[in-house]
Amino acid sequence: MTGGTGGPADYAVHAAALCAGAAVWLAAMRDPGVRRARVLFVDGPAEPWRAWRSWPPLLGAGRLVVERREWWCVPVAVLLAVLGASVLPLIAGAVAVPLVRRWVRARTRRRQRERAGDTVAVLCGAVVGELRAGQEPGQALLAGLRECAADGEPQAGGGPGGGAWLGDAESAVLAAARFGGDVPAALRQAADGPGLGGLSGMAACWRVAVDGGAGLAAGLDRLGAALRADRRRREELRAQLAGAWSTVVVLALLPVAGLGLGAALGADPLRVLLHTPGGLFCLAVGGFLEAAGLFWACRIVSGAETL
Numbered sequence: 001m002t003g004g005t006g007g008p009a010d011y012a013v014h015a016a017a018l019c020a021g022a023a024v025w026l027a028a029m030r031d032p033g034v035r036r037a038r039v040l041f042v043d044g045p046a047e048p049w050r051a052w053r054s055w056p057p058l059l060g061a062g063r064l065v066v067e068r069r070e071w072w073c074v075p076v077a078v079l080l081a082v083l084g085a086s087v088l089p090l091i092a093g094a095v096a097v098p099l100v101r102r103w104v105r106a107r108t109r110r111r112q113r114e115r116a117g118d119t120v121a122v123l124c125g126a127v128v129g130e131l132r133a134g135q136e137p138g139q140a141l142l143a144g145l146r147e148c149a150a151d152g153e154p155q156a157g158g159g160p161g162g163g164a165w166l167g168d169a170e171s172a173v174l175a176a177a178r179f180g181g182d183v184p185a186a187l188r189q190a191a192d193g194p195g196l197g198g199l200s201g202m203a204a205c206w207r208v209a210v211d212g213g214a215g216l217a218a219g220l221d222r223l224g225a226a227l228r229a230d231r232r233r234r235e236e237l238r239a240q241l242a243g244a245w246s247t248v249v250v251l252a253l254l255p256v257a258g259l260g261l262g263a264a265l266g267a268d269p270l271r272v273l274l275h276t277p278g279g280l281f282c283l284a285v286g287g288f289l290e291a292a293g294l295f296w297a298c299r300i301v302s303g304a305e306t307l
Contacts, residue, residue, distance in 0.1 A: 070101040084270035088283075109194065116195030118231060123148050124202065124224030131217040137206070141177040145170075167193040184210075198227050241301055248297045255290060 077093025126147045130140035145166075166173055169190035176186040187203035190196055205219035262269035273279040 069104050070097050073097050073100055080270070084274045086270075086274035088274055113195030114231075114234070116193065117198060117227065119148050120196060120198035120202070121224050121227035121231065124198075124220045124227065128217050128221050128224065131220075137209070137216055138177040138180060138183070141183065142174065145174065145177070166190045166196065166199075169193065198223065201226075237304070241304055244301050244304075248294065248301065251297070252290070252294055255286065 073093045073096040077089045077096070080089035080093075081087060123144045126144035127140045130143045131137065135143065167190065169186065169192070173183070173186040173190055175181060176183045184203040184207040187199045187206065191199035191203065201223045202220065205216060205223060208219065209216035259269050271279075273283045
């Protein structure tokens, strides 16, 4: 590749790369909840092309794209390697795959913890309802666990929905509630799971009600209200930090926009960065500063979320 004004073939390559990136982004960002609501609540004949969605190979490919997002780095690296005629993008893509996998898994674990905490609040409300309807505490807990298992959706990687959302301690909780065992001890054991710390408060309420004769429904009602208030506070804080996260994303994409602008002007920035000593030096320093800036900005915003 040479400098100067790009010809029609260069513009065609850049346009094809832009269209491919837009297609991948749209496929990744499409909300499954919107699709489910559209299927359930929108009347009308189904389009013929929707039948292709049930084709097993297509379903398997879509599941692979969603569950293995870190491998998106590979086609991007291959595209940059072809456009820049260099192996450096391939090396960068190979390094980026484990880093992106670690980030995706950390994000998934955080969401699972939040879902588990929300399920504990739902469990408190369900048990309170059963107790006020006249059920025994053990039967009320069993009914609440069944309701939480029925309402939750199965999550990839062992999420809190669908069934064993209490983890390995679920069988102990069910046995204690069904056969009159030590329910507080079983709940405290289950509270060690990620996002299930609210169960320790539930165990304390249960212990006070058994030993001191206090009302279990009133204690669980206050506990559920506290958990719901904590969830609302977390959602409000996340909404307030949305602008900060948007700023981080925009700053991270500025170098990419600069490369695209340089290519549109015919400056051939990939050749300069990948095939000249000064370009390689600028690429190394810029990449280090970009990574350091993103890390620092993410630490600041994530620290604000945990306050």
